[in-house]
Amino acid sequence: MESSLHVYPQSVDSRYGKLLPDPADPVNDRIYEQLHHVPIGYSNKSNIKIKTIYLHGGKNQWFIEEGRDFFFTTGCKVNHCSFTYNRQEGRTADVVVFGNPYQLPFRPPWPRKSQKQIWMMSALETPPHTTSMRKYIGHFNWTMSYRTDSIIVSPYFKYEAFPEKKVLPYKNHAAGKKKKVAWFVTNCFNVESGRMEYAKELQKYIDIDIFGGCGTKRCRKSEWDKCRQMVQRDYKFYLAFENSKCKDYLTEKVQTGLLYDAIPIVLGAATWEYANALPAHSYIDVEDFKSPKHLAEYLQKLDENDDLFNEYFRWKSYGTFVETKPWCRVCSMVHDESFPTIWYDNVDSWWHAKSACIKKDTHWWYNVVD
Template sequence: MGRTTSLQRKSYVIFTVVLLITTACVLFQPQNGYEVNPYLPSIESVWIESEFDDIRDNEDIKKWLELRRTPPKNLSKLGRILFLDEEEPNIQTGDNRYQILVWKYGSKIENRHLKQFSDKKMDPFRHCSVKNCDITYSDSTLKTADLVLFHLHRMTGIQDLPKEKRNPNQIWAFLTDESPHHTFLKRKVKMNEFDGVFNWSMTYRMDSDIPVPYGRTVLKKQSEQKIMLTLNKRKDVLITILGSNCGGTNHRWDYVKELQKYIKIDIYGGCGPLKTCPGHFRTDCPAVDKYLFYLSFENSNCDEYITEKLWWNAYYKKSIPIVMGADVENYRKMLPLNSYINVDDFASPAVLAQFIYRLNETGEYREYYKWKTDFEVLNEHGYFKSESFHFCRICQALYYNDKSTKVYEKLDDFWSVKKDCHPAWNA
């Protein structure tokens, strides 16, 4: 009788263990590759502490600064101020004023850069170090304007240039906020049509005469010793992306589809099932605020092409960006240390997914917030009602830059897909 009872107890124990294992397997069984533990609590806040009393004692930051100081040759004075933290010159503007003519398409760009998608024009120089500049769209000022700005995204070709004889003392500058793949939208216009036309460039790149990056990284004057970040991030779905442009020369959406096989991704906008947000930078998308990781995938893999997908949708919303687009070295010198995850560092989307799971389960994601004690990031492009600095930068360039005669004789040497862009991701 005692032996029977002992066997029954052993059988009961074995049965219980098997039942527990089976239950665990059911509870945590991957659903279409998803392996997120549903019982982990949401992330409300995180404490981060600086390891150094003085930023200058941090060897990693010293290396980062050295990397920043090895930029492309021939940075303009404004470029050195914005990217190398040089001091702004003490300019006495007096009664001097510069006139900026936006050729033909001024009304097209003011909605973003002057109105911030509102009904009211803002003063574009309200937070600018120089203010003595006037903006005009009137063709009648063609002879007298100090700088004429041509928005290449709107132009149909060289026939859009002024027909009148050119003022030799005038600066002609071209503007593009897009990568070389999309400079003229889908129009069959070539950059070399404009060889010998422009004196200055105005792009997101640091080596432009008038740099207008979507965002910037700034090193703080002094480390903040301890910061509590309020995150309010969900832990059931870790990754999101917002988009209504479902293309991209870099096959970014192919990467998203492959990554979805291994981890759940909530897709907002026209390219996914979640239509809460429009997927355009006119209107912010609060729905993506709750995710720990954001896929900051650009539409082109081109040098320094780092847009609001990172600066706003990730950094501003306190999410960790997973990046695709610019060159690896660009990200290293343009972004805060240890603040992002680069798809190029992983052999496949499957390996990336496993890395995300590990960060989530172990709490190692906290390492991607430590940069906030030493760095800050600035949004400067006018998207989602952030402030636009486009006209401020033109005014600063007119006051700060060397204005000796310069002409882009071969524009492809400065701006081209062949020179500036890199191969697409290929599954």
């Protein structure tokens, strides 16, 4: 049974309705509305109360400095918030945040101060790679994750169209590229998406250079910038294969291909989710092909035709990637005294619902007749 999300009062002002998930509109991520939300009566005057956000687990896990500087350097419209890692302050903080899986204790470390205190679950990993929250039933009322039905949608990236198309100088993105497919991957076995099997089959028909623990080539983390420049210089295609096939799960792998002039080949999220999140004709979805062999034949066709290849980069004239500033949005919403009360009956059944992920048949293409 999937958890129901409750909002009180049920009939909220339309101004707040635009900030909350709408089951009838799964593609509405509300990021724009939340970014531009400023509570009525709020100002940047020094007498505004500072809201405290407690991050459970310590700086070495969150990589955010304590204090208020973050909200100024990030350019938050509402900036009267402060981060703390002090457990004593956490007991009375305005927002208490637990990251799943790494900063989430087996059970709540203390009772909630009051119903007005916000407890928020943050997750960037997929449900199969997160821990149970059954001990937190009735505790979490906000969520922050890549899923569009989270209260604070925090995707790995966000593409936004320009108000008007830009005229960019012509560039042949195929020029100088002598290699075909690059793949950076270290997790070879703990995956549910079937990506390893698919890649091995694809490799029978087209050259794939595999970097990391799953291949023969190496790229150190300390040299990641050089590796991405190498992709931009030498490769035409980039495998953006996720380890899970879960709702809305599109990671930085896709963005890496787009930003470094290699057409990303995607496997993971649903076809309509890629279409909603990415610019049109900027990527190649494995689901559009009967088998890895059919995909390889199409890649060979693009490799031999610069005009067809360059069509995949027209998107650069139409939009760009933007910052989504999730903590700015948290600060804004917690400052709004009129913001509706939200809670989940069972946040674990919402996050780990059967519909959240699918285990792809890793050999779905084997029975294809050419």
